[in-house]
Amino acid sequence: MKFLKNFLEALTIPVILLTIWSILTFTGLIPSYILPNPYEVLIAFYNLLITGKLFIDATSTLLRVVTGFLIATAIAIPLGVGIGWSKTLETLFNPIIQILRPIPPLAWVPFALLWFGIGLKAEAFIIFIGSFFPILLNSLDAVKGVEKVLIEAACTLGATESQVLTKVVLPASSPGILLGLRVGFGIGFMCTVAAEMIAAKSGLGYLIMESMRLLDTGDVVVGMLTIGLIGFAIDYLLAKVEEKYIPWRGKTI
Amino acid sequence: MDKKWIIAAIIIIVAITAAYTLQPKTEEKVIRVGHLKDDHHSALFIAQAKKMYEKEGIKIETIEFNAGPDIVKAAATGQIDIGYCGTPPAITGIAKGVPIKVVAAVNQEGSGIVAGNNTGIQKIEDLKGKTIAIPMKGSIQDVLLQMTLKEHGINPEDVNIIEMQVPLMPKALEAGRIDAFIAWEPYVSMAETKGYGHTILYSKDIWKDHPCCVVIATDQFIKEHPDLLRKFLKVHIEATEYLNSHKEESATIVAKTIGTDPNIEKKAFQNIKFIAIPTESFINNVIKFAEIEKQLGYIKKDLTKDDIFNLNYLP
Amino acid sequence: MSLKIEKLSKKFKDRPILKNINLEVEDGEFLCIVGPSGCGKTTLLRIIAGLEKPTTGRIFADNRLITGPGADRGFVFQQYTLFPWRTVLENVTFGLELKGLKEDEREKIAMEYLKLVGLEDFKDAYPYELSGGMKQRVAIVRALANNPKFLLMDEPFAALDIQTRNLLQKELLYIWEKTNETIIFVTHNVDEAVFLADRIVVLSARPGRILKIFKVEIERIRDRLSKEFLTLRGEILKILEKEVKLR
Numbered sequence: 001m002k003f004l005k006n007f008l009e010a011l012t013i014p015v016i017l018l019t020i021w022s023i024l025t026f027t028g029l030i031p032s033y034i035l036p037n038p039y040e041v042l043i044a045f046y047n048l049l050i051t052g053k054l055f056i057d058a059t060s061t062l063l064r065v066v067t068g069f070l071i072a073t074a075i076a077i078p079l080g081v082g083i084g085w086s087k088t089l090e091t092l093f094n095p096i097i098q099i100l101r102p103i104p105p106l107a108w109v110p111f112a113l114l115w116f117g118i119g120l121k122a123e124a125f126i127i128f129i130g131s132f133f134p135i136l137l138n139s140l141d142a143v144k145g146v147e148k149v150l151i152e153a154a155c156t157l158g159a160t161e162s163q164v165l166t167k168v169v170l171p172a173s174s175p176g177i178l179l180g181l182r183v184g185f186g187i188g189f190m191c192t193v194a195a196e197m198i199a200a201k202s203g204l205g206y207l208i209m210e211s212m213r214l215l216d217t218g219d220v221v222v223g224m225l226t227i228g229l230i231g232f233a234i235d236y237l238l239a240k241v242e243e244k245y246i247p248w249r250g251k252t253i
Numbered sequence: 254m255d256k257k258w259i260i261a262a263i264i265i266i267v268a269i270t271a272a273y274t275l276q277p278k279t280e281e282k283v284i285r286v287g288h289l290k291d292d293h294h295s296a297l298f299i300a301q302a303k304k305m306y307e308k309e310g311i312k313i314e315t316i317e318f319n320a321g322p323d324i325v326k327a328a329a330t331g332q333i334d335i336g337y338c339g340t341p342p343a344i345t346g347i348a349k350g351v352p353i354k355v356v357a358a359v360n361q362e363g364s365g366i367v368a369g370n371n372t373g374i375q376k377i378e379d380l381k382g383k384t385i386a387i388p389m390k391g392s393i394q395d396v397l398l399q400m401t402l403k404e405h406g407i408n409p410e411d412v413n414i415i416e417m418q419v420p421l422m423p424k425a426l427e428a429g430r431i432d433a434f435i436a437w438e439p440y441v442s443m444a445e446t447k448g449y450g451h452t453i454l455y456s457k458d459i460w461k462d463h464p465c466c467v468v469i470a471t472d473q474f475i476k477e478h479p480d481l482l483r484k485f486l487k488v489h490i491e492a493t494e495y496l497n498s499h500k501e502e503s504a505t506i507v508a509k510t511i512g513t514d515p516n517i518e519k520k521a522f523q524n525i526k527f528i529a530i531p532t533e534s535f536i537n538n539v540i541k542f543a544e545i546e547k548q549l550g551y552i553k554k555d556l557t558k559d560d561i562f563n564l565n566y567l568p
Numbered sequence: 569m570s571l572k573i574e575k576l577s578k579k580f581k582d583r584p585i586l587k588n589i590n591l592e593v594e595d596g597e598f599l600c601i602v603g604p605s606g607c608g609k610t611t612l613l614r615i616i617a618g619l620e621k622p623t624t625g626r627i628f629a630d631n632r633l634i635t636g637p638g639a640d641r642g643f644v645f646q647q648y649t650l651f652p653w654r655t656v657l658e659n660v661t662f663g664l665e666l667k668g669l670k671e672d673e674r675e676k677i678a679m680e681y682l683k684l685v686g687l688e689d690f691k692d693a694y695p696y697e698l699s700g701g702m703k704q705r706v707a708i709v710r711a712l713a714n715n716p717k718f719l720l721m722d723e724p725f726a727a728l729d730i731q732t733r734n735l736l737q738k739e740l741l742y743i744w745e746k747t748n749e750t751i752i753f754v755t756h757n758v759d760e761a762v763f764l765a766d767r768i769v770v771l772s773a774r775p776g777r778i779l780k781i782f783k784v785e786i787e788r789i790r791d792r793l794s795k796e797f798l799t800l801r802g803e804i805l806k807i808l809e810k811e812v813k814l815r
Contacts, residue, residue: 033329033349113421117430118384152619153649157663157714158639167666171653199386199415213322213342213389214551215349248652248694 036217041225044218053207058226060202061192064120068127068195069188076135076184077177083136084143084173085165097136105130106194118199126195131188135180142176143169175242175249182238189231204230284313284474284481287324287333290511292439292521293360293466294337296529298510299503300492309484320389322346325469328353334474335485340464341391341551344543347561348552352472354563357486358535359466359493363525364394364456365441366401368433369426370449377405377454383432386417386425391551393456393465394435396542399549401459426450437465438521439513446517455524462526464538475563482566486529490568493529530567570595571616571718571750576625577775578611584775585611589625591769591778593718593752598744600761601754602804603771604811609754610646610722612776616752617643617720629717639663642711644721648703650695656682656706657691663714681709684743701732708740712747721753725760737763741788758804762797763790770804773811780807 018038024030025037032040048054083089105126116122146169154168193205200206204227211219242249288294297315300306306313316333318324321342327333329351337359346353366385368374374383380402387395402409417425422434427449434440435456444450456463468489470482496503500522508518528535536558543556554560571593578586585608593599601609614620616627618637627634629641637643642663650659660681661674669677682688685705695703704724711719725733737760744751755761761768768782782804786796 031329031350033346033351034326110421110424113425113430114428117428118415118417118425149645149647149649150651152637153643153645153651154662155619155637156617156639156641156643156720157710158666160666163666167662168651171651174653197418199417201415210390213320213345214391215322215325215345215351246653248696 033215033217036221040218041221044216045222048207048219048222054222054226057202057204057207057223058230060200060206061196061204061227062230064123064195064203065127065185065189065192067120068124069131069185071124072128072131072135072184072188073181076132076180077139080136080139080177080180081143081170081173084140085169097133101133101137103129105191106197109194109198112195113198122198123195123200123203126198127188127191130191130194131184133184134187135177135184138180138183139173139177142173142180145176146172175246178238178242178246182235182242185238186231186235189227189234192227281312282478282481284311284335284478284485285316285333286313287316287318287327287336287338289319289321289324289338290317291437291466292507292511292513292518293363293437293525295496295503295507295525296359296489296492296527297337298507299495300488302506302510303492303495305488305491306485309488311481311484311488313485325351325353328469328471331471331473334471334478335482336469337466338469339393339466340539340542341393341396341546343467343469344539344546344556344561345391345552346469348543348546348554348556353469354472354475355467355531355539355561356470356475356482356563356566357468357489358464358528358531359468361462361465361526361528361535362455362457363465363521364397364435364437365452365524366398366433366435366454367426367441367444367450368453369429369431370451371429372432374433375453377401378407379453380433381407381411382413384413384415386415386422386431386434386436388419388436389416391546391549393463393542394437396545396549397456397459397463398435401454404459423447423449438524439517441524442517442520443513446514446520457524457526460538462534462538464535464542465525467539470563475566479566483568486566487568490529493527496527531562531564536562570630571752572628572631573616574626574628576612576615576622576627578608578615578620579623586615586622587775587777589776589778593750594766596748596750597766598751598753598764599767599769600765601752601769601771602756602758602761602808603776604773604808605756606774607771607811608774608776609756609771612771613643613720613722613752613754616718617641619643639666639714640717642714642716642719644704644707644711644719644724646723646726648695648700648707648727650703650706650710652695655692655694656687656698659695659706660710660713662710667714678709678713681713682706684746685709685739700728701736704728704736705739708743712743712749717750719749719751721751723755723757724753726755726757733760738789740764758801758808759792762801762804763792768804770807779811 022038025032025035083093108126108129112122112125116125150168150172151164154164159167192203193208196203196205204223208220208223211223286297288297318327321338324336324338325342325346328336329346343353343355372383374380387398389395399409402412419436419440422436423440423444425431426434426444441452445452475482501519504518504522505515508515539561540558543561546552547555573589573591576586576589589612601612603609611620615622618634618641651662657675657678660678664674664677679688682691687702687705690698690702708724725736741764753764762784765784768784770779771777772779782800784800790797
């Protein structure tokens with residue numbers, strides 16, 4: 001019963017938006033080449049689904065996002081943990097991180113093209129850039145933020161430096177690292193539009209850009225909503241993983 | 254205490270906004286013209302450089318966009334009155350119900366297929382199995398490419414056709430990431446002059462006199478300021494004539510305006526035909542182009558001459 | 569097995585904290601250190617634990633010079649330091665895990681200690697599910713299960729309410745009698761010191777130096793209202809009052 005109530009509550013704002021949207025478009029206040037009405041969006045969705053194009057675009061996008069994201073994870077977590085743990089590494093890497101971090105992934109597009117050519121490598125690279133810094137910085141902060149007293153307790157129980165790292169610092173930073181993964185994935189996913197500008201032939205970002213050029217606003221909306229829904233679904237999954245494996249997160253020691 | 258300040262601030266903001274928007278429009282209407290950083294739109298640049306608008310007694314404001322569809326969108330939302338853009342986005346917009354019309358021509362031809370110097374591509378047949386970049390699906394370049402491939406008996410599926418932003422094409426060609434590209438000037442001349450590519454076919458060799466860019470105007474602007482439109486088009490014709498009779502000087506001016514090398518620009522001008530008053534063949538070619546777009550599935554409507562054109566404001 | 573502190577001083581950025589501490593701790597004794605706030609008693613304990621270094625002087629544990637922390641000197645902190653990602657049992661077996669003991673061996677030892685404090689039913693609970701008193705018991709048992717030669721305790725009951733504190737004091741004595749640990753216990757609560765200790769070291773105000781060492785010969789379990797208890801308590805309090813007035 002409570003679940004139903006929460007579910008209905010969650011629907012209120014979308015329903016309000018849907019109503020406003022319908023009124024604006026069905027009455028012609030906003031022409032369809034600027035914003036399609038909900039019916040057009042449904043038709044566009046149906047067509048994209050039936051022809052299989054939506055499925056191809058979605059899997060195409062997911063492939064490059066997951067590839068870029070996994071590579072970013074594999075590099076950013078160890079690097080972030082290392083920098084958080086070792087002052088030497090921090091001094092070494094900090095300047096270049098601070099310089100590269102503010103550069104938006106879109107700005108890397110010409111480089112991706114030149115270094116990797118066209119295809120999955122270049123696209124995954126853009127996603128990689130998007131995911132990398134949130135994962136790196138969250139891991140770094142998580143390691144630095146481990147309470148000193150936990151490390152001291154481990155030392156008085158006989159832990160060596162490497163044991164402290166593996167048995168205390170890593171588990172203690174896992175909530176922060178997981179948060180970095182969630183944020184990193186989200187941002188990497190958003191970069192798919194930029195990534196697919198490099199001569200992609202399919203993908204949700206590509207779908208949106210193509211349809212925008214052809215003023216197929218129905219397809220644009222379907223593309224946007226699909227990106228939103230997939231992003232939401234994956235973040236939800238990651239949140240559930242966190243709940244299961246880190247039940248103690250956020251609760252005081 | 255705080256509440257009073259917030260209410261006062263709101264009232265002030267509303268008052269200022271109201272005063273601004275309700276201002277009686279006693280000043281002269283400034284014509285807002287959208288365009289690209291493209292030497293096809295040289296008539297606009299020459300007219301500005303030679304102060305032709307002032308002589309005619311009208312004021313214009315130019316707004317630069319990144320792509321034709323953006324200009325059509327700006328026209329759709331009333332942000333511009335007139336636009337210089339390619340035929341395809343204009344047709345797409347009209348087919349979708351955007352309230353615009355083509356009121357004049359801008360140029361014909363002016364594109365080319367460039368192959369990288371190390372690719373061994375000398376003719377169209379050599380494109381089989383290679384990678385060629387086009388600006389976007391449904392563009393003139395896309396249609397021209399499809400046409401020439403068919404003519405030479407090549408199945409488009411045998412060629413790796415990809416879309417790419419035109420400014421990225423020269424670098425991509427140089428780095429060997431693509432084997433060829435088809436784009437508009439000055440990128441074609443640039444590749445030759447800078448020595449990393451050679452032209453295997455000019456667009457005029459594929460479809461002689463093919464239409465390229467046009468002048469569009471919003472229905473609202475046509476309705477509310479027909480006199481200004483007439484004057485604007487008079488300048489447009491004058492500027493186009495100047496372009497055709499003073500090629501070298503114009504190329505230099507345009508090079509300065511859009512920031513390209515004057516030598517490259519002079520070469521590019523050899524490849525562009527500037528035309529302001531659409532000839533019978535221009536009009537028919539545009540209609541033919543719209544038919545091709547429908548065949549390729551980019552638009553869903555059949556367009557007639559009156560759907561597309563409103564040439565009543567040309568002298 | 570004993571602890572020997574020789575001529576120990578500690579300065580932190582030119583501010584003297586401890587001055588010329590000389591002390592020997594007997595094997596198996598329960599030693600309390602009391603002193604006014606800021607006298608450096610926690611710092612002294614942390615130096616013994618190896619978590620901080622002295623400016624001058626040395627400490628020997630069993631004739632071995634102390635240079636850093638180690639499993640021979642277990643520590644119970646004032647704050648809660650259980651590892652939140654480990655269950656109670658996993659916390660208690662932490663030190664044993666480090667030593668490389670096998671799982672069933674570890675569990676056996678840990679359960680014995682958990683029984684000592686009556687928490688065997690909570691072995692699979694997480695720290696966030698426990699009350700403050702329970703957490704400190706687990707912390708004590710975690711340190712003990714590691715079989716350290718010395719158990720160092722830094723005001724471990726300060727954050728708890730009176731009833732829990734009194735209960736845990738009694739439990740601590742019970743554990744101490746059973747295991748024969750050498751315990752060094754820091755507190756600002758004179759009552760607590762008199763209740764627990766064999767000897768009480770009284771430190772001066774900062775910089776801390778040893779003012780007096782009392783031997784407590786009252787039989788346990790000590791009556792907090794008895795004449796001997798109150799007399800000793802009074803003496804210590806008088807010394808401390810003077811220290812505070814002087815500042």
